[in-house]
Amino acid sequence: MPISAKPTAVGFWSPTDKGKTVITWSTGNPLVLAQVFRSVDGAGPTQFDGGANGLPGNTKGDPNLSLGHTYTYVLRRTLDNAVIATVTVSTYDVQENLLGAFVQNIVWDVSIPPQEIINLTIAPGIDFVRISFQTTQPTIPSITCSATDGSSTAWFPLFGGMRTKHTCILGESPPLPQDTIHSYKITAAGHKLNGTPEENIVTGTFRTGSRHATIMFDKMKVRNDSDSLSNGELTLAFGGGDADTGAVMGVPLDWPYMDISDDDPPVDLNLAIPIAKAPRRLWAQVAAFDDDYGFRPGAGVPIVGESVWFDGGGSRGGSNVERDWADVTGVFDIADITTPTTFPIELATDDFRLAYTVFGSIAVDASVPAAFTIREPSRPPLFLTRPSVMISDPGKMLLVSGGGGDKHSHSVGLGADGAIYHKLVSSERRSSRDEGWTRLGEAVGAPVKAVARKDGGLSLFAFDGERGMLYQNLNEGGLAGSWRKLGGQFDEPPAVAEGKEGKLDIFGLGADGTVYHAQLGPEDGKVRRPDWQPIGGGVAGSLSAFAIPDGSVGVFALGRDGQVLHKLRSRGKWTPGGAEWQGLGTPGGEQLLVVRPVEEKGVGLATLAEDRMLRYLAWPDYPSGKPARRWKDGGTIDAWLAAQAPRARGAERRASVKSNGAKATRASLALMARGIGPTASAGAAGPPRRGARRRGG
Numbered sequence: 001m002p003i004s005a006k007p008t009a010v011g012f013w014s015p016t017d018k019g020k021t022v023i024t025w026s027t028g029n030p031l032v033l034a035q036v037f038r039s040v041d042g043a044g045p046t047q048f049d050g051g052a053n054g055l056p057g058n059t060k061g062d063p064n065l066s067l068g069h070t071y072t073y074v075l076r077r078t079l080d081n082a083v084i085a086t087v088t089v090s091t092y093d094v095q096e097n098l099l100g101a102f103v104q105n106i107v108w109d110v111s112i113p114p115q116e117i118i119n120l121t122i123a124p125g126i127d128f129v130r131i132s133f134q135t136t137q138p139t140i141p142s143i144t145c146s147a148t149d150g151s152s153t154a155w156f157p158l159f160g161g162m163r164t165k166h167t168c169i170l171g172e173s174p175p176l177p178q179d180t181i182h183s184y185k186i187t188a189a190g191h192k193l194n195g196t197p198e199e200n201i202v203t204g205t206f207r208t209g210s211r212h213a214t215i216m217f218d219k220m221k222v223r224n225d226s227d228s229l230s231n232g233e234l235t236l237a238f239g240g241g242d243a244d245t246g247a248v249m250g251v252p253l254d255w256p257y258m259d260i261s262d263d264d265p266p267v268d269l270n271l272a273i274p275i276a277k278a279p280r281r282l283w284a285q286v287a288a289f290d291d292d293y294g295f296r297p298g299a300g301v302p303i304v305g306e307s308v309w310f311d312g313g314g315s316r317g318g319s320n321v322e323r324d325w326a327d328v329t330g331v332f333d334i335a336d337i338t339t340p341t342t343f344p345i346e347l348a349t350d351d352f353r354l355a356y357t358v359f360g361s362i363a364v365d366a367s368v369p370a371a372f373t374i375r376e377p378s379r380p381p382l383f384l385t386r387p388s389v390m391i392s393d394p395g396k397m398l399l400v401s402g403g404g405g406d407k408h409s410h411s412v413g414l415g416a417d418g419a420i421y422h423k424l425v426s427s428e429r430r431s432s433r434d435e436g437w438t439r440l441g442e443a444v445g446a447p448v449k450a451v452a453r454k455d456g457g458l459s460l461f462a463f464d465g466e467r468g469m470l471y472q473n474l475n476e477g478g479l480a481g482s483w484r485k486l487g488g489q490f491d492e493p494p495a496v497a498e499g500k501e502g503k504l505d506i507f508g509l510g511a512d513g514t515v516y517h518a519q520l521g522p523e524d525g526k527v528r529r530p531d532w533q534p535i536g537g538g539v540a541g542s543l544s545a546f547a548i549p550d551g552s553v554g555v556f557a558l559g560r561d562g563q564v565l566h567k568l569r570s571r572g573k574w575t576p577g578g579a580e581w582q583g584l585g586t587p588g589g590e591q592l593l594v595v596r597p598v599e600e601k602g603v604g605l606a607t608l609a610e611d612r613m614l615r616y617l618a619w620p621d622y623p624s625g626k627p628a629r630r631w632k633d634g635g636t637i638d639a640w641l642a643a644q645a646p647r648a649r650g651a652e653r654r655a656s657v658k659s660n661g662a663k664a665t666r667a668s669l670a671l672m673a674r675g676i677g678p679t680a681s682a683g684a685a686g687p688p689r690r691g692a693r694r695r696g697g
């Protein structure tokens with residue numbers, strides 16, 4: 001990864017905000033020093049970093065980004081200012097994307113995501129490049145690659161069919177120019193959320209590596225000097241080149257006169273032919289002739305054996321009354337040499353009247369750039385990843401992502417037997433959709449809440465037969481434990497926020513409308529039940545909770561009177577205190593949606609009414625400051641989709657207000673075939689709680 005940015009798309013709540021990205025770079029070679037330059041909207045670059053060694057770990061934040069600008073960071077070699085790699089960071093207006101984010105959360109399971117090129121890996125070689133990526137929709141992509149010398153190549157896998165995983169190698173034939181900056185363009189045809197045709201395009205640059213070779217002719221042993229009564233009087237030619245094209249490369253060398261007998265010891269040659277940007281297959285040749293009459297017929301006519309020429313590997317020779325000649329050519333494949341390497345060669349003619357053997361070596365100095373990966377979408381993240389999901393339909397598989405950085409995601413599904421099934425999904429752990437599933441303990445009561453943790457693990461919350469909360473924590477490796485009782489009695493899945501040191505703030509809703517809070521450490525669920533404490537009543541549902549970097553946690557809910565409610569816990573104290581809530585208005589609606597487009601601050605809130613009407617509110621400075629004064633009308637979901645285009649409307653109508661009613665996907669059918677199909681699931685009955693039946697006790 002020569003240079004990368006995180007994030008590559010920076011969101012802004014306000015034009016006056018300042019955004020931040022973190023630039024990381026490395027040349028992959030401790031001897032190759034580099035500098036980073038920054039340009040804004042294509043203007044002249046300024047130095048961003050004064051230089052560092054080529055090892056990994058060079059990191060610098062850029063905290064002064066502004067809305068409406070594009071930032072390009074260029075990694076250049078200090079020695080000659082040559083470009084090694086570039087990365088671009090874009091900016092976008094969060095509030096312009098807010099309404100679409102709410103719709104996305106509602107229709108996630110029934111709409112097709114817009115076409116995106118993701119998980120893009122560029123692996124340059126010496127004279128080729130391997131490009132692999134995924135697309136969110138099946139497609140036949142096209143790739144074009146242009147070098148600064150004007151050459152270009154293209155890839156279009158017409159016969160590969162529509163797919164979502166793509167890999168190509170550019171430069172197999174002919175090879176790409178070495179040590180050259182190339183610009184690539186990947187085009188993936190697809191459609192937007194609503195079906196409007198759209199091409200997703202990703203562009204960038206990379207530099208190919210280099211391979212330099214030196215052919216060294218060290219010694220020569222004449223085995224037959226071609227003259228029975230005297231020494232041989234030889235003229236020699238040495239050369240090399242590209243065995244695939246036959247071209248002569250480097251500067252051929254001559255040895256104009258050698259008086260030698262086959263009884264003489266080997267002669268020291270000590271000749272070397274450097275070949276810059278050497279080919280994949282290198283030929284090396286020695287040609288010799290012995291002129292017995294001291295003249296060369298035909299002025300300007302090449303004499304066989306007098307100069308180097310390529311006609312394949314092996315040895316040729318002959319004799320007539322005027323002369324004897326012989327040459328020998330070796331072909332050496334050096335394509336797979338990627339580090340400085342020297343190996344011996346021996347060039348021996350056949351047993352002609354003039355016969356000899358030349359001993360030498362070939363030194364290859366090769367350098368291969370490091371591969372780099374671009375995992376983030378190329379456009380502003382309107383469609384957010386889901387760090388948590390609710391699983392309620394048997395036979396359905398859902399993907400939980402957002403925890404553990406780029407390590408992996410989790411697939412979870414509810415089986416017909418009432419148990420939860422799980423598998424890890426990552427580029428390192430590839431398996432078919434039907435393989436790799438693990439049953440997570442006994443049957444439980446649905447719905448189940450799955451939360452991706454920052455350490456790469458997964459926390460699961462379910463119910464026992466008395467609506468008591470159950471908990472299970474999977475570690476990063478996906479190893480399951482068993483369901484443990486957290487107590488309480490609750491009417492809907494909890495809201496969960498992961499704070500510092502992996503602690504979970506859990507919020508559950510009792511049947512009487514009281515919200516209860518408990519905190520659970522990474523290991524607490526194994527040793528004790530948490531202490532559930534009431535924090536406020538009058539709640540109808542739609543609990544949402546968010547951890548804040550300063551250690552605070554906020555919780556949102558929809559009140560029984562239709563009011564949107566909020567409460568903040570900071571340094572162990574709740575604001576408002578006691579059982580009070582902060583009221584954020586009564587927009588009307590039966591479901592509350594809360595999204596955090598920018599992790600550092602700000603939330604967006606929306607309510608969804610029975611007539612599918614959306615009303616939304618921005619709180620840019622959350623948790624400080626105040627939310628916007630008035631809720632905005634967002635129209636109906638159908639109207640929003642219709643404004644985009646018609647395709648998604650039919651699918652979207654299958655979504656209910658309270659849950660997403662998508663039909664089972666192909667992966668879901670695979671679960672059904674394994675006995676995890678869509679039948680009524682019964683929760684496992686647990687032992688009755690001791691003590692009073694106070695809700696949430």
